[in-house]
Amino acid sequence: MNVLMLRYAIEVEKAGSISKAAASVYVAQPNLSKAIKDLEAEIGYEIFARTSSGVKVTDKGELFLYHAKKILEQMGEIERIADQQALPDRRIKISIPRGSYIANGFTEFVSKLDMGDKLEITLNETNALQTIDNVADRGYNMGIIRYPVTEESFFANSLQNNNLASETIWEFDYVLVMSASHPLATKDEIVPDDLAPYVRITHGDIEIPGGHFNKDAGNDGQSSEKVIYVYERGSQFDLLANVPDTYMWVSPIPVSYLEKNNLVQRACRSAHNKYKDVLIYRNDYELSEIDRLFQKKLYESKVEVSTQKYI
Numbered sequence: 001m002n003v004l005m006l007r008y009a010i011e012v013e014k015a016g017s018i019s020k021a022a023a024s025v026y027v028a029q030p031n032l033s034k035a036i037k038d039l040e041a042e043i044g045y046e047i048f049a050r051t052s053s054g055v056k057v058t059d060k061g062e063l064f065l066y067h068a069k070k071i072l073e074q075m076g077e078i079e080r081i082a083d084q085q086a087l088p089d090r091r092i093k094i095s096i097p098r099g100s101y102i103a104n105g106f107t108e109f110v111s112k113l114d115m116g117d118k119l120e121i122t123l124n125e126t127n128a129l130q131t132i133d134n135v136a137d138r139g140y141n142m143g144i145i146r147y148p149v150t151e152e153s154f155f156a157n158s159l160q161n162n163n164l165a166s167e168t169i170w171e172f173d174y175v176l177v178m179s180a181s182h183p184l185a186t187k188d189e190i191v192p193d194d195l196a197p198y199v200r201i202t203h204g205d206i207e208i209p210g211g212h213f214n215k216d217a218g219n220d221g222q223s224s225e226k227v228i229y230v231y232e233r234g235s236q237f238d239l240l241a242n243v244p245d246t247y248m249w250v251s252p253i254p255v256s257y258l259e260k261n262n263l264v265q266r267a268c269r270s271a272h273n274k275y276k277d278v279l280i281y282r283n284d285y286e287l288s289e290i291d292r293l294f295q296k297k298l299y300e301s302k303v304e305v306s307t308q309k310y311i
Helices: 003-015 018-025 029-043 059-083 100-111 128-137 149-161 233-242 255-261 289-306
Strands: 048-051 054-057 091-096 120-125 142-148 164-173 175-179 199-203 227-230 246-250 263-266 274-282
Touching (some): 003 059, 018 029, 054 059, 091 289, 100 120, 128 149, 128 274, 149 164, 233 263
Antiparallel strands (some): 142 274, 175 246
C-alpha cells in the first residue's frame, strides 16, 4: 500500500464511480479498477460495493477512508515543514468546538497579535475526539474539547492515554437559542416537551464515546424527526434568524451575536444539558506568550457570557 493508492480510493469515494474518478486522476478506468481491487485484496476487505449506478462505500470502507484522509493530512504536514519559514512561535494551530463565546475569544486574540512579522494561524472547528487527535498527533498547539459531564471519565481516560494536559475552562448548562419571533421566545417557562413541534438544528459531526455520531437525540434526551444537521456556525445563525420554527442547544452566546442575528437565548430544564469545556495541550508542550494571550482572551470571553442574564 502506498500514498497513491490512498489518493485513488479517496477520489473514487468523492466521484461516486470508478470511471469518473479515473477521469479526474488521469488514469485509465481498467487500471484504476484493478488498483482498487488490489488495495482491497491487500487489506482484506471491500472498500466499495459495486452497483449498477456506481460504487457505494462499505461500513469498513468508511473507516478505511477516514484513516486514509488522516494519513494524507499528516503527510501534508510533513511536507510543509520544509517550506515553513516562520519562527515556531509564530505558527499557531488551535482546534475548538463550535462555540460562539470561544470564537469571540479567538477573534479578540487575533486582533491583539502583531501581524507585521510572518504569521500563520490555523483554526479548526470540530468535535472533541478530532480535537484530541489534532493536539496529540497533528501538531496543534492546543485545543478545546466540549463534552457532556456524564462522559467525564471517558474523556479523562482519553486525555491520559494521549499524554495530554488539561485545564477546565467552564462547566455550564446548554441553553436554547432561537429567533426573537419564535413561538417559544416569549413563553414564561420552556420545558423539553414544548420543543416537539419545532425543528432542531444540530452539528452533524458531534461524536460520542464509542465512535458513533449523535444524530438521534437532542439535549432533551428525546428523538426528533425534525432535524437539520449543519457543519459550521454561519449556517446555524442563518437558519435560526430566517426560519422562525428552528431552535438549537448551545453554550451561552455573546449578546453582540444575538443582537446581530435578532436571536434570543432561553433556559430549559433538562437532565441532559450540562456540559464542560476543557483546554488541552501536550504534556511536553511549553505554552508560549502567544498561547497565553489566547488563553487570556478566551477566559475574558467566557466571563462575559457567564455573567449574562437570560430567562
